[in-house]
Amino acid sequence: MLACAASGGAAHASAPDVLTEFDADERAAIARHGPWPPPARPDPTNRASGRASAAALGRRLFFEPRLSGDGRVSCASCHDPARAFTDGVPRARGLDTLDRNTPTLIDVAGQRWYGWDGGSDSLWAASVRPILAPAEMGGSAEGVARLIAADHGLRTAYRRAFGPPGDDARVLADAGKALAAHLETLRSPRTPFDRFRDALAAGDGAAAARYPPAARRGLKLFIGEGRCAVCHAGPRFSNGEFHDVGIPFMPAPGRVDPGRHSGIRRVLSDPYNLLGRFNDEASVAATGVGDDVAKRDGIVDAASGGAVGVARAVATRTVTLQPRNWGEWKTPGLRGLARTAPYMHDGSRPTLRDVIRHYSELDLDRLHADGEALLRPLRLTPAQVDDLLAFLATLDPPVATLDAPAVPRGARR
Numbered sequence: 001m002l003a004c005a006a007s008g009g010a011a012h013a014s015a016p017d018v019l020t021e022f023d024a025d026e027r028a029a030i031a032r033h034g035p036w037p038p039p040a041r042p043d044p045t046n047r048a049s050g051r052a053s054a055a056a057l058g059r060r061l062f063f064e065p066r067l068s069g070d071g072r073v074s075c076a077s078c079h080d081p082a083r084a085f086t087d088g089v090p091r092a093r094g095l096d097t098l099d100r101n102t103p104t105l106i107d108v109a110g111q112r113w114y115g116w117d118g119g120s121d122s123l124w125a126a127s128v129r130p131i132l133a134p135a136e137m138g139g140s141a142e143g144v145a146r147l148i149a150a151d152h153g154l155r156t157a158y159r160r161a162f163g164p165p166g167d168d169a170r171v172l173a174d175a176g177k178a179l180a181a182h183l184e185t186l187r188s189p190r191t192p193f194d195r196f197r198d199a200l201a202a203g204d205g206a207a208a209a210r211y212p213p214a215a216r217r218g219l220k221l222f223i224g225e226g227r228c229a230v231c232h233a234g235p236r237f238s239n240g241e242f243h244d245v246g247i248p249f250m251p252a253p254g255r256v257d258p259g260r261h262s263g264i265r266r267v268l269s270d271p272y273n274l275l276g277r278f279n280d281e282a283s284v285a286a287t288g289v290g291d292d293v294a295k296r297d298g299i300v301d302a303a304s305g306g307a308v309g310v311a312r313a314v315a316t317r318t319v320t321l322q323p324r325n326w327g328e329w330k331t332p333g334l335r336g337l338a339r340t341a342p343y344m345h346d347g348s349r350p351t352l353r354d355v356i357r358h359y360s361e362l363d364l365d366r367l368h369a370d371g372e373a374l375l376r377p378l379r380l381t382p383a384q385v386d387d388l389l390a391f392l393a394t395l396d397p398p399v400a401t402l403d404a405p406a407v408p409r410g411a412r413r
């Protein structure tokens, strides 16, 4: 794909110009979208984080339909590895049809909030949530604990990762932590954009000139006039915050999906949140052994009033519901978009061109809160739309580097 843009001498002759195409501010803005990949940081709230034995269990559980109430829905039913961990339909279908689109799980780790509405405050809580959700997998802590106790392979893998099982709720939390340890390993490869970003930072004009001219124009728009980078910031191209960009949030006549507003309620009432007894942060920090220490120190049931002096939980403890949260959604990352259509929280935009058209023709009457301040209709020319699309395409890894992970042996699909 890039070979044509790099066609020999012509690219070389214009090499120095590419560096001067971007001024110092623009170069700094571009540098902030890297480096890639980011350093892997273990999650202190999950004692299984970064551990191979737990990731191996998590990988099996990911393809395990017996986690669900009717024994037929697995994580992979919606997060299909062959489709970049999405399902290709506007709204997810589990035991029932949901109001929301299935997001990819590639590069999922390291966020502060999970879900379109931030309804979970850790990757492991976000992995427990679909198991219990009646419309998704409709399972239960009891069912998951029973399955792990009864299945020889799962039981062995569980013991290897966690030791002897605790009560049912704790086994379910551990299943979520194993799933999270697996999901942490899903990182996207480097892209043409990453190579350009590094070339620009290193002042390597010849390497920078290999980046297609249309993508360079699109990138300029993205960080400049288009203001996309205000929200799609950093190496993942997401600021991790919640905004209203004017997508209607009525999934059906008379029914409203309030987005962040419901996410805050969900996270605060979730027994698996970071304020609850399953957060490993305090115990790991104290001694590295987990559970027993938590019990000894009396931080077992923090959700009901105990005090856990843990850093990660602060965000959850201090989050407050505001009217502006109504209809806000988490800014999605923009890497690997080619394989994750349709787009937006409700899957209402079939193609990236539709998404760009949305920003170009924005209906200001639909915006509220910070959307009003941050967005305005861009009224892009057709050539500018093409440039933005050319830029977004460079956030996709070359196809050859994309090996869909195979279904693990012994797992059922």
Ligand code: HEC
Pocket: 062, 073, 074, 075, 076, 077, 078, 079, 092, 093, 094, 095, 098, 100, 101, 102, 103, 104, 105, 108, 113, 114, 115, 116, 117, 118, 119, 123, 126, 127, 128, 130, 131, 135, 136, 137, 179, 183
């Ligand atoms: C019925 C389809 C479906 C199934 C089954 C399903 N998911 Fe999801 N997943 C979704 C949807 C839809 C969302 C967005 C949820 C929201 O906004 O509330 C999501 C969100 C997530 C997220 C948060 C992603 C992010 O970037 O914020 C994680 C993590 C996740 N799922 C993991 C899992 C795991 C692990 C399983 C199996 C235990 C699973 N999912 C089963 C559809 C599904």
Ligand code: HEC
Pocket: 222, 226, 227, 228, 229, 230, 231, 232, 242, 243, 244, 245, 247, 329, 330, 331, 332, 333, 334, 337, 340, 342, 343, 344, 345, 346, 352, 355, 356, 359, 370, 371, 374, 375, 378, 388
């Ligand atoms: C005010 C913050 C903000 C700005 C500015 C912004 N976005 Fe977004 N973007 C979001 C949010 C929030 C969503 C999800 C909205 C929803 O689902 O309702 C989104 C969704 C998207 C998606 C869909 C991704 C997916 O996986 O579904 C793309 C592509 C995108 N934006 C590109 C852009 C481009 C290009 C620009 C600049 C023209 C831009 N955005 C400007 C916040 C922003």
